[in-house]
Amino acid sequence: MKPYRILIVGGGVGGTLLANLLVRRLRPEEAQVTLLSRDGEHVYQPGWLYVAVEDEEETELSRPEKELLRQEVFFLHDEAERFDLDRRQVWTHSGERVPYDMLVIATGSRLDLDRIPGLREGAHHFYSAVGARNLQHALRAFRGGRIVIGIGGMPFKCPVAPLEFTFLLDDYLRRRNLRQQSEIVYTFPIGRCFPIESVAELAQRYLDERAIRTEFFFDIDGIDPERRRISSLVGELEYDLAVIIPPHRGAEAIIASQIGDEEGWIPTDRYTLQMEGVEQVWVIGDATNIPISKAGSTAHYQAHVVAERITAFVRDQEPEAHYDGHVQCFLELGEGKATLLDFNYEMPPSPPRPSRFYHIAKKLFNRAYWYLIPPGRI
Amino acid sequence: MYTIKQEVDARGMACPGPLMELVRMAKKAQPGDVIAVISSDPGSIKDIPAWAEKVGHRLLEVIELDNRARKFVIEIQARKPL
Ligand SMILES: Cc1cc2nc3c(=O)[nH]c(=O)nc-3n(C[C@H](O)[C@H](O)[C@H](O)COP(=O)(O)OP(=O)(O)OC[C@H]3O[C@@H](n4cnc5c(N)ncnc54)[C@H](O)[C@@H]3O)c2cc1C
Numbered sequence: 001m002k003p004y005r006i007l008i009v010g011g012g013v014g015g016t017l018l019a020n021l022l023v024r025r026l027r028p029e030e031a032q033v034t035l036l037s038r039d040g041e042h043v044y045q046p047g048w049l050y051v052a053v054e055d056e057e058e059t060e061l062s063r064p065e066k067e068l069l070r071q072e073v074f075f076l077h078d079e080a081e082r083f084d085l086d087r088r089q090v091w092t093h094s095g096e097r098v099p100y101d102m103l104v105i106a107t108g109s110r111l112d113l114d115r116i117p118g119l120r121e122g123a124h125h126f127y128s129a130v131g132a133r134n135l136q137h138a139l140r141a142f143r144g145g146r147i148v149i150g151i152g153g154m155p156f157k158c159p160v161a162p163l164e165f166t167f168l169l170d171d172y173l174r175r176r177n178l179r180q181q182s183e184i185v186y187t188f189p190i191g192r193c194f195p196i197e198s199v200a201e202l203a204q205r206y207l208d209e210r211a212i213r214t215e216f217f218f219d220i221d222g223i224d225p226e227r228r229r230i231s232s233l234v235g236e237l238e239y240d241l242a243v244i245i246p247p248h249r250g251a252e253a254i255i256a257s258q259i260g261d262e263e264g265w266i267p268t269d270r271y272t273l274q275m276e277g278v279e280q281v282w283v284i285g286d287a288t289n290i291p292i293s294k295a296g297s298t299a300h301y302q303a304h305v306v307a308e309r310i311t312a313f314v315r316d317q318e319p320e321a322h323y324d325g326h327v328q329c330f331l332e333l334g335e336g337k338a339t340l341l342d343f344n345y346e347m348p349p350s351p352p353r354p355s356r357f358y359h360i361a362k363k364l365f366n367r368a369y370w371y372l373i374p375p376g377r378i
Numbered sequence: 379m380y381t382i383k384q385e386v387d388a389r390g391m392a393c394p395g396p397l398m399e400l401v402r403m404a405k406k407a408q409p410g411d412v413i414a415v416i417s418s419d420p421g422s423i424k425d426i427p428a429w430a431e432k433v434g435h436r437l438l439e440v441i442e443l444d445n446r447a448r449k450f451v452i453e454i455q456a457r458k459p460l
Contacts, residue, residue, distance in 0.1 A: 153402070153405065154394065154398055154401055154402035154405070155394060155398075155402060159393055159394050159398075189398070189401045190397050190398065190401060190425070190429055191425065191428055191429060191432065195393055195394050195395035195397060195398050196392055196393055196395065197421050217429070217432045217433055219401060219404075219433065221405075233433045233434070233457065234432065234433065290391075291387075291388045291394070291399050292391050292393070292394075293393045293394060325390055325391075341393070343393070344390075345389075345391070346390065348419075349392060349393075
């Protein structure tokens with residue numbers, strides 16, 4: 001028997017971990033694992049949250065992808081341009097055809113800055129390396145005024161990040177003695193500050209304590225950079241600095257190959273993570289259409305499930321692993337405190353009392369990521 | 379009668395949750411479109427009608443499904459002038 005050709009597209013949290021798990025589990029005679037990824041650098045996106053609002057940079061933001069992969073993984077540094085699922089092959093940007101027996105799509109999400117008029121020119125964000133750096137400069141030049149935080153579209157990855165940013169911004173302005181001259185306005189598209197009620201109640205107490213103003217049902221549909229106004233269904237807000245989470249979309253190749261919905265998310269079974277209706281194709285991380293938090297922890301837990309299912313397939317066994325909807329996210333609340341959201345399809349989160357412990361745990365995790373997650377130690 | 383143009387099954391999805399899925403669908407929809415979300419979150423009973431009322435969409439019906447899940451059917455309305 002020839003070894004199975006397993007192709008993973010996307011070397012982010014999910015794809016990198018999965019590649020390493022597979023070569024650890026499967027012998028070379030059983031499978032050859034290729035990781036096709038556009039970026040030679042692996043980025044630790046949660047680190048962007050801290051770039052703008054911390055004075056020192058402690059978090060290591062990227063490492064060469066190749067250093068994170070076990071040597072048995074064949075790394076193909078190229079971009080997937082077209083998925084041909086019927087013929088089981090992927091065409092790359094440089095014109096290469098990559099055939100496979102099993103495919104895993106882990107291409108994450110991308111920002112679509114042109115979806116909201118005025119967003120590109122009128123607002124900042126911390127959802128890319130460049131965006132975070134620009135926001136850092138804008139905040140360093142900020143001397144007081146109104147900062148508005150808002151959501152430019154759904155879905156967006158790491159749903160807690162806007163709240164975390166708001167609290168860390170409050171700390172930052174206090175440290176710089178600018179808080180009194182500044183108003184922070186946190187907006188959210190529904191009637192509270194976070195979708196989950198228990199978490200919203202907790203976070204609202206902290207927002208009130210810090211005198212952070214809130215505007216709800218604020219579903220942003222336009223920004224006027226000249227007049228410095230953000231418009232929503234329920235009204236307008238003036239700003240001196242706007243921090244707006246850009247709308248997200250799936251990879252362009254998914255849209256071009258017509259294998260996802262119009263926004264580029266791939267229909268995926270929420271338990272088996274198999275692409276709906278297509279055998280031997282799985283989807284993990286932000287790329288799925290599962291209406292669950294797009295988060296690194298989601299991609300992490302899903303990679304473990306798919307590694308087990310692929311191993312079972314290769315060995316002609318019945319796959320037993322199922323994704324149970326597990327997501328785990330820290331929530332920074334400022335002043336050195338944080339809490340933890342841990343939930344799955346059956347169990348909503350009940351966050352523990354905020355403490356220094358969770359803040360320190362998050363900070364440690366930011367450093368330990370490189371050691372823990374890509375190699376599959378946890 | 380109506381025809382549902384887009385529907386999301388958000389059962390068991392604590393975060394971002396059924397209401398955020400409605401916000402997402404509503405943003406792309408045209409006036410007159412009918413969208414639906416299935417939720418198993420008891421909080422949706424008050425959250426979803428409150429949202430529809432506030433942003434000016436019409437809750438057409440709430441259908442009780444098994445296992446304490448409900449389907450909320452919403453008709454998108456034209457945007458009110460501010
Ligand atoms: C500011 C911020 C804070 C965050 N904080 C947290 C947090 O605290 N906790 C948490 O769990 N998550 C957090 N996240 C979310 C987390 O980073 C993402 O959800 C996670 O990276 C998704 O993993 P993924 O493997 O699906 O995609 P990604 O990690 O985004 O990787 C996708 C990979 O695919 C590659 N790719 C894309 N298109 C192609 C193509 N056509 N061909 C080849 N390769 C391609 C990319 O180059 C990239 O390497 C945060 C995100 C941001 C922006």
